[in-house]
Amino acid sequence: MHASHRTGRAWGHGERFSTVIVWLPALLPLLFLLLFYFYPLVSILTLSLAPDGRLSLTALGTLFTPYHLHTLWFTAWQASLSTLLTVGLALPGAYVFARYDFPAKSLIQALTTVPFVLPTIVVALAFTALLGRRGLLNLALMALLRLDQPPLDLQYTLSIILLAHVFYNYTLVLRIVGTHWANLDPRLEEAARMLGAGRWRAFRLVTLPLLRPAIGAAALLVFVFCFTSFGVILVLGGPRFATLEVEIYRQTVHYLNLPLAAALSLIQIGFTLALMGAYTRLQARTTLPLDLRPRQTTQQRPRHWRERVIVGLNVGIVLLLLVSPLVALVARSLTSSADVPGGGVSLAFYRQLLQSRRDSAFYVPPAMAVRNSVGFALATVGLSVGLGLMAAVVLDRRGSGQGLGRLLDPLLMLPLGTSAVTLGLGYIVALDEPPLDLRTSPLLVVLAHTLVALPFVVRSVLPALRSINPHLREAAALLGASPWRVWREVDLPIIARSALVGAVFAFTVSMGEFGATSLIARPERPTMPIAIYRFLGRPGASNYGQALAMSTLLMLVCTAGFLVIERFRVGDLGEF
Amino acid sequence: MKQVKCLMSCVLVGMLMLSGCRSADSPIPPPTTPTSLASPPPRVVRMMTHDSFDISAETIAVFEAAYHAQVEILQAGDTGVMLNQAILSRDHPLADVLYGVDNTLLSRALAGDIFEAYNSPLLSHIPNQLILDPQHHALPVDYGDVCLNYDRGWFAEQGLTPPANLEDLVKPEYAGLTVVENPATSSPGLAFLLATIGHWGESGSYTYLDYWTDLRKNGLLVVEGWEDAYWGQFTHGSGGEGDRPIVVSYASSPPVEVHFAEQPFEEAPTAAVVGAGSCFRQIEFVGILKGAQNRELAQAWVDFMLDRTFQEDIPLHMFMFPANREAVLPEVFAQFAVIPEWPAEVDYAAIEANRETWVQAWTEVVLR
Numbered sequence: 001m002h003a004s005h006r007t008g009r010a011w012g013h014g015e016r017f018s019t020v021i022v023w024l025p026a027l028l029p030l031l032f033l034l035l036f037y038f039y040p041l042v043s044i045l046t047l048s049l050a051p052d053g054r055l056s057l058t059a060l061g062t063l064f065t066p067y068h069l070h071t072l073w074f075t076a077w078q079a080s081l082s083t084l085l086t087v088g089l090a091l092p093g094a095y096v097f098a099r100y101d102f103p104a105k106s107l108i109q110a111l112t113t114v115p116f117v118l119p120t121i122v123v124a125l126a127f128t129a130l131l132g133r134r135g136l137l138n139l140a141l142m143a144l145l146r147l148d149q150p151p152l153d154l155q156y157t158l159s160i161i162l163l164a165h166v167f168y169n170y171t172l173v174l175r176i177v178g179t180h181w182a183n184l185d186p187r188l189e190e191a192a193r194m195l196g197a198g199r200w201r202a203f204r205l206v207t208l209p210l211l212r213p214a215i216g217a218a219a220l221l222v223f224v225f226c227f228t229s230f231g232v233i234l235v236l237g238g239p240r241f242a243t244l245e246v247e248i249y250r251q252t253v254h255y256l257n258l259p260l261a262a263a264l265s266l267i268q269i270g271f272t273l274a275l276m277g278a279y280t281r282l283q284a285r286t287t288l289p290l291d292l293r294p295r296q297t298t299q300q301r302p303r304h305w306r307e308r309v310i311v312g313l314n315v316g317i318v319l320l321l322l323v324s325p326l327v328a329l330v331a332r333s334l335t336s337s338a339d340v341p342g343g344g345v346s347l348a349f350y351r352q353l354l355q356s357r358r359d360s361a362f363y364v365p366p367a368m369a370v371r372n373s374v375g376f377a378l379a380t381v382g383l384s385v386g387l388g389l390m391a392a393v394v395l396d397r398r399g400s401g402q403g404l405g406r407l408l409d410p411l412l413m414l415p416l417g418t419s420a421v422t423l424g425l426g427y428i429v430a431l432d433e434p435p436l437d438l439r440t441s442p443l444l445v446v447l448a449h450t451l452v453a454l455p456f457v458v459r460s461v462l463p464a465l466r467s468i469n470p471h472l473r474e475a476a477a478l479l480g481a482s483p484w485r486v487w488r489e490v491d492l493p494i495i496a497r498s499a500l501v502g503a504v505f506a507f508t509v510s511m512g513e514f515g516a517t518s519l520i521a522r523p524e525r526p527t528m529p530i531a532i533y534r535f536l537g538r539p540g541a542s543n544y545g546q547a548l549a550m551s552t553l554l555m556l557v558c559t560a561g562f563l564v565i566e567r568f569r570v571g572d573l574g575e576f
Numbered sequence: 577m578k579q580v581k582c583l584m585s586c587v588l589v590g591m592l593m594l595s596g597c598r599s600a601d602s603p604i605p606p607p608t609t610p611t612s613l614a615s616p617p618p619r620v621v622r623m624m625t626h627d628s629f630d631i632s633a634e635t636i637a638v639f640e641a642a643y644h645a646q647v648e649i650l651q652a653g654d655t656g657v658m659l660n661q662a663i664l665s666r667d668h669p670l671a672d673v674l675y676g677v678d679n680t681l682l683s684r685a686l687a688g689d690i691f692e693a694y695n696s697p698l699l700s701h702i703p704n705q706l707i708l709d710p711q712h713h714a715l716p717v718d719y720g721d722v723c724l725n726y727d728r729g730w731f732a733e734q735g736l737t738p739p740a741n742l743e744d745l746v747k748p749e750y751a752g753l754t755v756v757e758n759p760a761t762s763s764p765g766l767a768f769l770l771a772t773i774g775h776w777g778e779s780g781s782y783t784y785l786d787y788w789t790d791l792r793k794n795g796l797l798v799v800e801g802w803e804d805a806y807w808g809q810f811t812h813g814s815g816g817e818g819d820r821p822i823v824v825s826y827a828s829s830p831p832v833e834v835h836f837a838e839q840p841f842e843e844a845p846t847a848a849v850v851g852a853g854s855c856f857r858q859i860e861f862v863g864i865l866k867g868a869q870n871r872e873l874a875q876a877w878v879d880f881m882l883d884r885t886f887q888e889d890i891p892l893h894m895f896m897f898p899a900n901r902e903a904v905l906p907e908v909f910a911q912f913a914v915i916p917e918w919p920a921e922v923d924y925a926a927i928e929a930n931r932e933t934w935v936q937a938w939t940e941v942v943l944r
Contacts, residue, residue, distance in 0.1 A: 047664070121803050128808050132817040234800045239758040239943055250760055253656035255932050256663075256684060348838070360893060361633040361649075371593050379590030386583040421657070428661050432668040439670055440650060442594050518627065519653050525594060530627075536803045537628055538895065539829045539846075540836020544807055 025390035026408065029454070032387055035436070036447045037415055040426030047429055048262035060263050068247070072267065075243040078158065078233075079226040082165035086222050087215065089166060089317065090173035096314040097174060098181035100307065101299045108315060110562040112171040112322050113504060117512030117558050119529045120231030121536060122551045123164060126325035127236065129332060131160070136328070156238030163321075164232045169225055170322055173218040175501050180214035180463050181207075182299065183292040183497070210290060213283060213466060217459040220279050224272060224416045224455075230515065244268045248419040265422045272417025276410035290467040292494055326555060333548035349545035353553075364531040366550065370557055373511055373527040376442075377561070380449040380510035381503050387450070388457025388502055392495075393487070395458065396465045412458055415451040423448070424519030442525055445517055449510040456509060457502030464498040465491065504565050511558055528554045618646040621873045624662060624671035624865075626655045630893040631886065639880045645873055655681060655763060662865065663688040672868035673877055675717065679859045680766060682714060683928035691863035694875055698882035701900045706859050708924055714861035717881055718896035721827040721916050722767035723855035724754075725846045727812035730821040739822065741851035742775060745791060752795030755809040755820040760935050762801045763858075768824045769938055770927065771856035774920025788941050798942060812846050827855060828895045831912035835892060850916035857919040860896065 049055060062068075097109060115123070130136050131154050138150035145151070154160045184207065192202040230245045242250075244264055251261040302308045334345050353366050395409050415423070427448075431438045438444045468491060476486045514529040526534070528550060535547035618640070629651060636647050650671055652658040659681050662674050666688070677685045685691065691713035699707065699715065706716040724739065731738045739745055745754055757765030769784075776784040788796075797820060799805045806813040810823040812833075826832075830844035837845070849855075862881055868874045880886055887898035891909045898905075905913070 121807075124804060124808060128817045132808075134817045134819055234761065235804055239760070239798050239800060239939075253654070253660065254760060254935075256656075256660055360630055361636050362630045375590045375593030377590070378593070379587045382583045382586030382588075382590065385586075424653075424657075425660065425664055428665050428670075432665060437668075439665070442591075446590070519657055533627070533803075536807060538836065539806060539813065539825065539832045541833075541838045542836045544813065545838070 026394040029387045029391040029394075029412070030408065032450075033411055033415075037418075037423070037451055040423060040430040041418065043430035044258075044422060044426035045262050045266065048258035051258075056259065058259070062260060063263050063267070068264070071242050071244060071247050074241065075227060075245075076271075078161060078165075078241075078243070079223050079229070081158075082162050082169070082226040082229075083219055083223040085162055086166050086169045087173055087219050089321070090170045090218075091177065091215070092310070093170070093174050093314045093318060094178040094181055096311050097178045098184075098295075099186070099299060100302050100311050102302060102311055102315070106563065106566060107559075108318060108323075109174070110559045110566070111326065112174055112318055113508055113562055114326055114555050114558055115167050115322055116169075116171060116508045117529075117554060118551065119512070119514055119532055120235050122329065122532060122547070123167065123232075123325065124235045125332075125548075126329045127160065127164065128155075129328045130325055131163075156236075156240065158237075158241075161229075161232060161237045161241065164236050165222075165226050165229065167322060167325065168232070169222045170318075172221050172225075172505075173215075175504065176218040176221070176460055176463070177211060177214045179460070179498055179501050180467075181211060182295040183464070183494075184210055184298065185291060185293045186298050210467075213463040216279060216283060217463055220275070220413075221416075221456065221459055223275070224413065227271070228268065228417060228419070230420075245419055249421050252421050252425065261419075261422065265419050268419060269414060269417055272414060273410055275417075276413045280406065280409050289469040289471075291469055292464070292467060295497070329548055330552050330555070333545065333552045349542070349549040352542050353546045353549045362526075362534070364526045364534065366531075366553060369526055369528045369531045369550070370553065372525050373529075373554075374557065374561070376445055376449060376527060377507045377510040379446045380453050381506045381565075383446065384450045384453035384457050384506040385499060385503050388454055388461060388506075389495075389499060391454070391458050392461040392465055393491075395462060413455050416455050420515040421519060423451075424516055427520065439520075444520055445525075446510075448516045448520065449513055450506075452513065452516070453506035453509045456505035457499070460502035460505065461495050461498045464495045468494055500565060504562055507561050507565060508558065511554070511561070528557070618644050619870060619873055620646045620648055621673065621870065621877045622648045622650060622671035623673040623675055623877070624650045624652055624658060625674070626658045626676040627651050627653060628894060629676060632889050632893065635886055635889045638885055639877065643873065643876055645876075647877065659685055659688075662690050666690055666866065669865045669867045672865060672870060672874040673862060674865050675860070675862040675881070677714060677861050677863070678763075679708060679857075679861075679924045680763070680770070680927050680931070682708060682861065682924045685861075685863070686713060687928070690865055692866050692868070692871070694864050694878060696875070696879050696882060698879050698900065701902050702882065703899070703901060706899050708859065709861075714863045715878060715882065716859050716899040717862050718887075718890050718894065718899050719857055719859040720896040721848075721850070721855040721857050721919055722764045722771065722824065723827050723916065724849040725810075725823050725825040725829050726849065727810065727821040728843070728845060728847055730811045738847065739849055741849065742772065742787070742854045745822070746787070746794050748794070750794065750822070752797075753820060754791070754794075754822040755797040755799060755805050756824045757802055757805050758798050758800055759938055764802050764824055764826070766931075766935070767856040767858055769934065770922045771854060771920040773934060774856065774922045775853040785937060785941050788938060792942050796942070826895060827916060828891070828897070828909070828913055831891075831908045832895050834912050835908050844912045848914060850914050852916075852918040853920045855916040855919045856922070857916075858896075859899075 049057070097105065128135060131152065132138070133150045133153060133155065138152055141147065141151050142149075154163075188210070189202045189206050192206045193199070197205065227243070228245045229243055230249065233241050233243050233246055244267065248261050248264045248268070251257040251264065302311045333349055334347070391408060391412055427444060428439060430436075431444070438447070472490050473486050476490050477483075481489065511527075512529060514533070517527060518530065518533070532547050532550045532554070535543045535550060629649065640646060648671075652661050652670075655676055655678060658674075659677055661670065662685075669690075674690065686709065693711045693713050694715065695712050696715055699712065702716055706719060708714070708716070724742075724745075726738045728738070736749060739750060744750060756768055759766040759769040772784040772787055776782060776787050778784065797809060799809060802825070805823050806825060807818075809818045809820045811818050811821045813823070825848075827848040827850055830846045830848055833846050834841045834844050862878055864871065864874045864878060882900055884900060884903050887900040887903035888906070890896055890898050890903075892906050897909075897913075897915060
């Protein structure tokens with residue numbers, strides 16, 4: 001630290017250094033995107049649309065069939081509904097987690113993020129156990145209302161798609177908005193109340209406008225995630241529903257119709273880009289510099305009965321919507337008919353999981369799967385938080401780097417809106433010669449995960465960074481601090497908390513990622529989701545049980561990971 | 577600087593964890609006998625395959641010891657993804673050998689011109705009806721039949737006779753009992769559609785589409801893939817939530833159920849419907865990729881795959897039947913498996929030519 005301080009002084013006002021300071025954080029993320037996103041993407045799109053070197057746009061003509069137009073419409077429609085529902089349900093939750101302190105709070109918050117890592121097929125099994133025609137809910141209703149037929153049939157409906165999207169994405173809103181909310185000065189709203197505004201009016205006129213950047217960022221992520229939804233639509237929605245992502249996969253993998261797949265990919269990317277453009281414009285207008293407060297001073301225990309009800313209600317929603325499917329999975333993994341006939345509590349599946357099946361060259365010892373998953377996840381966290389902070393600094397910068405920021409912002413989001421199968425084939429086509437022959441390197445998995453994690457880090461950090469009052473920085477600079485020191489002593493303490501949220505998401509993205517990982521030709525380095533799919537790929541009760549035991553292990557490792565990351569402190573900086 | 581170091585160490589620790597795993601946890605420790613120290617490093621043969629590939633570590637070790645070689649397996653997603661990767665990387669192949677292309681994708685592989693022909697001496701042990709490519713670009717390794725499976729316990733409990741053939745499924749007593757996979761997204765789903773096409777044909781008074789129309793009327797359930805069908809909807813596979821006692825799976829699923837049962841079974845809990853023309857036979861092929869680094873070693877590996885050691889290891893790892901007729905089946909297969917005598921016949925070239933048309937026609941009739 002002393003070293004950086006000195007260098008800062010020595011170079012601080014030098015012309016050359018400040019140019020480097022302006023460009024370096026921008027260059028690294030840009031270079032990363034160019035090499036590992038644009039280069040593979042352009043390669044595969046060129047190969048698909050211009051196989052003989054001449055652009056052929058006939059594929060674009062086949063796009064405008066009623067079927068594809070309907071697919072586009074449905075994709076946007078379900079994404080909008082899912083986003084509205086998720087934000088609507090999670091905003092009150094964000095308020096409760098931001099303003100109140102209650103027992104087991106950090107554990108519950110960690111649990112809300114667990115769904116994010118679960119493979120879709122496992123979630124589908126949990127949903128069937130709870131909501132299926134012979135699931136718990138229907139059995140309870142039938143017993144309660146004395147019915148012969150299950151009253152609820154959610155299977156393969158839009159409702160279950162929406163429910164699953166809330167299940168997966170609730171945590172995005174809770175964490176991104178909640179973190180921001182926790183640092184808002186409650187005295188602002190109190191002042192409004194003192195001046196005679198009602199509770200609702202004070203919220204609407206004071207708090208809501210201040211939260212808008214964070215809500216916007218979270219809603220954008222949820223929307224893009226649902227817009228490119230794949231597993232949920234296929235497995236829970238059933239064969240009647242299709243999003244663009246599903247159609248791209250079908251065209252690529254089943255029909256090898258690369259021109260049509262490329263055209264659909266372009267539409268998906270174009271849509272994401274347009275959305276990002278609109279969002280960036282909106283964001284620029286709604287962001288205000290604020291005096292943020294440390295979270296310890298903004299939180300309290302619920303005292304009044306009304307506060308207790310609000311806290312209880314939201315925790316109840318979280319438990320019912322997010323935690324109960326997890327519990328169903330854990331319960332099922334502990335139920336085996338081998339030890340106790342008829343299915344009592346037993347650890348049989350866990351024992352089987354640990355038994356070394358040495359006869360298979362592909363047997364995955366659980367410890368190895370955990371180590372692979374955590375290894376990929378840590379590398380992804382390091383890379384994406386590093387690049388993400390740099391990108392956020394550039395995006396936040398007003399003045400000299402603004403043009404660059406406007407360019408970088410939408411570009412960073414694009415990987416989220418790009419079909420995994422398109423990009424996966426892009427890697428095969430583009431990264432095939434030294435020094436970039438990474439096709440079978442484990443590094444490629446980390447790079448792919450980082451591409452997806454990067455937008456989460458940036459979107460988590462940016463609202464906090466933008467709300468820093470510029471006077472603070474000016475004051476520090478006036479007192480002789482170098483730009484680096486200003487960043488370290490002013491910006492970093494304020495954004496550290498948001499950066500940790502970004503780190504949690506990066507960790508999560510990597511732990512749960514299956515689509516891209518399974519597309520990349522890889523020598524044996526199976527992650528936990530891949531081990532789960534391997535068990536589910538074959539008949540036999542013990543395979544089913546072991547898949548659930550492995551899923552439980554995945555949940556445990558992730559919960560532990562979240563709790564550790566959240567307790568992490570950046571150097572000697574206090575918690576903000 | 578502290579933060580930068582922290583992030584760097586994060587990346588480093590992560591990469592270290594990944595690099596450590598091969599040497600530490602590899603099921604077969606590398607040979608460290610004095611002789612191997614003196615000899616040159618082993619030659620490497622790389623095989624690209626799908627995610628369902630599995631074989632015992634001992635079998636691979638036999639080859640590695642005999643040829644002083646190292647076998648590297650690259651798993652590249654499901655069969656379609658794998659083949660597309662192989663076609664797109666033709667100029668810079670990822671591996672020397674590709675295994676796992678089946679007869680539904682064979683003509684795409686042959687048209688993609690990714691294989692070198694290889695007339696293996698072991699082909700003499702393989703029945704002619706499995707050898708689809710007379711030039712031997714793609715050599716049959718194993719086969720398996722996609723067909724209906726039913727839950728024996730459920731039918732016994734209900735006092736209902738289980739279905740004996742495809743025709744039974746449209747009878748009123750079997751209404752609402754069947755779950756199938758979507759042929760647009762699932763390979764057993766496609767295979768079952770092909771079985772119906774082979775059985776009823778595309779023209780005449782009653783075509784495969786008429787059959788599907790009747791199935792739909794009889795309360796057919798279509799799901800995305802095998803996992804969801806078997807674990808989510810099938811009465812036997814799931815934890816009790818599934819309410820469909822008939823599912824599209826493999827003729828080998830009943831013995832596999834016994835093999836992976838929680839407690840030893842006297843009888844298989846499920847059974848396969850193998851009446852004439854009610855199954856579709858999937859044949860899986862291996863081929864040497866154009867531009868293979870070491871053609872001679874690749875040939876040795878292909879021969880090894882077609883030889884008895886490897887072939888006899890296939891059933892309990894991949895749940896398919898060995899192509900080599902000399903291979904002896906493991907006991908659980910010999911006891912519980914039935915091989916359909918008369919699978920439905922569909923020419924592999926016709927599959928590639930008509931796949932999209934058939935699947936779309938099916939989609940119109942069954943889903944819309």
